[in-house]
Structures are given as C-alpha cells and as structure tokens.
C-alpha cells in the first residue's frame with residue numbers, strides 16, 4: 475500500500491515522521507507524496523501555538539475532503555492535547571505524541587479493515603524513551619536524530635510538557651548506533667534533536683551532561699557534520715564550550731532559545747535564566763567559536779508586556795547580535811498559566827511588535843552575512859532553487875551557486891555577496 479505524511483512542527487516531529495516512514499518501508503509499503511493518490515494519509519501534528527492548531531485542522535479538513543475513501547490518520551501533540559477536536563473532523567485513526575510503532579500498526583489495521591482506531595495515553599505518565607528507526611527516505615541529505623523526549627520546565631505559555639511528558643533520554647550506545655546507521659546510509663549531516671535536549675541525561679544513572687552525548691556522537695561519525703537542535707541557555711558553560719570546541723565536525727551554529735530580552739517578562743514566562751545569564755552564554759559561544767552563528771526564538775507581546783519592556787527586549791537582541799531569529803507573536807494557549815494572566819494584548823500590538831522585531835532581526839542577519847563576503851564556506855548542497863543550486867554552510871547560512879547535480883555533495887564556496895535570505899557564491903574547487 476502507499477502512504478504519505480504531512481508533518482507540522484519541530485525537528486522531533488520530523489524525526490518521528492521519518493521513523494514511521496522507515497517502519498512502513500520495512501513492512502514492504504511505499505511512501506508517496508501528499509499530493510499523490512494514496513491508500514493512507516498521516517498528519518503528524520504540532521500544538522506549540524493556537525496558530526499551529528488552526529493549521530492542523532485546515533490540513534486535516536482538506537485531506538478528508540480530497541481523499542474521502544483513503545484512511546486518514548492523525549498523531550502528534552495536537553491529537554494528544556485535543557483528541558475530541560480531531561475526532562470531530564472525521565479522522566479514522568487517532569494517536570498521540572507517543573508510541574509511534576503502535577500507531578503504525580493501527581494505521582495498517584485500519585487500512586485493511588476500514589475500522590476506526592484510537593490509542594491515547596497520559597503523556598505525564600511516560601517513563602521510557604521510545605526507540606524508533608532513524609532516518610526516513612534515502613534522498614535526504616540531513617537526518618534528524620532524536621536523543622531526548624519530554625520537558626519539565628513548564629514555561630507559563632507552553633503546552634508541550636503536558637503533551638510530551640517528563641524527560642526520557644536515549645542512552646549513549648543507542649544514539650551512537652543510530653548515528654552510525656545514518657552515516658552508513660549516506661547522510662552527510664545529523665541534527666541532534668529532542669524536545670529539550672539540555673534536559674538529556676536527567677533521567678539516566680549519574681545524570682550525565684549532554685556534552686557526553688554530543689562528544690560520543692561526533693567521535694562515532696567523524697565524516698558527518700553534526701548540528702545541535704534548540705538549546706536552553708543554561709547549558710552553555712566554560713566546560714560545555716571547552717569540550718565542544720575540540721569536536722571538528724560540530725557545526726558552529728547554536729540555536730539558543732531566548733523568548734524575551736527583558737527580565738520581568740522572562741520571570742512571567744518562568745524561563746530559568748535572566749538576560750545577564752543569557753548574554754553570558756552568547757559571549758561564551760562567541761569567544762570559543764569565533765564567527766559562529768547564534769540564532770534564537772523570541773515571543774513578542776507576552777501578556778502584560780509594556781512598551782518599556784518591549785524596548786528593553788529590542789535593545790537586548792541588538793546586544794546579542796543574532797545571525798538569525800524566529801519571531802512569534804504571543805499565542806494564547808488554553809490550559810497554560812499565561813492564558814489566565816492579566817494584560818492580554820490585541821492583534822494590532824502583536825503585529826506592530828512583530829514587525830519591529832523582524833526589522834532588527836533582518837538587520838542583524840544581513841550584517842552577519844555581509845561579514846561572510848570574501849570567505850570560503852563548506853556547503854552541503856541539497857536542491858535546485860530557481861536558477862540556482864542551494865545548500866547550507868556549517869553556520870546554517872543558505873548558500874546559492876550556479877551549478878547542476880550537486881545534491882548531497884559538500885563543496886567549498888567562495889562567498890561573493892549577500893543574496894536573498896542567504897549569500898551567493900562560486901564553487902572554488
């Protein structure tokens with residue numbers, strides 16, 4: 475049978491989709507594209523914001539309308555969080571954010587029998603790390619490697635700890651074995667991902683630091699580029715930097731989740747650091763990895779955020795000099811403490827502050843890319859983009875070149891100019 479996937483959300487969701495593809499391929503089924511006529515469609519949902527929920531529902535409705543005869547299956551954080559809403563959309567198979575192997579079994583049974591199938595657990599009761607096969611379809615250049623699940627930080631705006639449960643970590647031998655398998659299958663880059671990778675090891679004997687895991691993976695596959703997923707700032711210490719600096723295949727891009735550049739807002743978010751500690755992490759990374767790309771996420775118009783607090787955030791992000799930023803207007807999440815906070819701001823304020831933050835973010839991104847002009851970057855090429863072939867440098871800057879047939883190749887590129895959302899260059903060998 476032919477199945478296809480539509481994935482919303484984070485790299486962990488992408489990893490789990492790739493794993494479900496592997497499970498189906500191993501059982502002799504085929505993976506088609508979502509536009510094709512398939513026997514079954516799987517939508518792996520995200521629930522990080524109310525906007526994400528809206529997107530989930532739109533994709534589910536469209537798929538149901540366009541493919542009334544096929545099996546429609548939904549899993550992920552949205553169905554984990556609000557199965558009733560998913561059920562009301564006429565979905566055949568409903569799973570949550572865990573137990574993906576059982577979900578694939580339900581999908582196959584429903585495809586055979588046309589029966590309605592559901593299985594949802596209480597995520598907060600999960601204790602084991604679910605071992606899934608890494609890496610999906612072969613033609614990809616970059617593979618996600620999930621090393622951790624769950625989060626116990628309970629930031630006041632976030633639903634994820636309720637949909638993903640407590641921390642569960644992949645033991646080092648498992649992660650190393652999966653990294654070697656991905657290398658053997660021709661991937662050139664691995665992204666170490668999880669829901670909160672800074673929490674890795676908290677549930678393992680002796681509570682080893684995630685640095686142990688990163689070292690082990692880098693040393694196990696020295697010919698692959700290793701990229702880190704989103705990091706919580708407190709993980710960045712002298713020891714963290716000292717040890718990671720020795721890893722020649724670690725990509726010098728650090729996505730250090732910030733959310734706000736104002737201490738009083740960070741307190742209301744219940745983030746576990748203040749701006750001084752955050753800035754210390756940025757400065758440490760710049761000192762140990764000169765020229766590295768520090769990227770981040772920022773929520774604007776959090777409940778009660780005054781003009782003054784927002785102004786503090788804007789001047790703080792300038793101080794950090796991010797290479798790239800993702801800006802999100804605050805999104806109310808029923809069931810979170812922030813949803814009940816006074817001072818909820820209107821869409822006009824959210825849009826205005828998003829615009830202002832994006833202007834600053836683009837200025838900094840441009841300045842970071844201008845500094846690359848005249849330098850050589852080792853680019854992992856992925857795909858054609860209009861008249862160009864594009865790929866990413868170790869600092870995750872997008873690089874455009876003229877050329878053909880470069881998929882999955884790493885080539886040295888001399889940067890000529892800032893171009894579109896990246897840089898334009900010439901292959902120098």
Ligand code: SF4
Nearest residue numbers: 625627628629632634
């Ligand atoms: S760290 Fe905070 S924002 Fe991130 S998943 Fe955990 S609770 Fe959510």
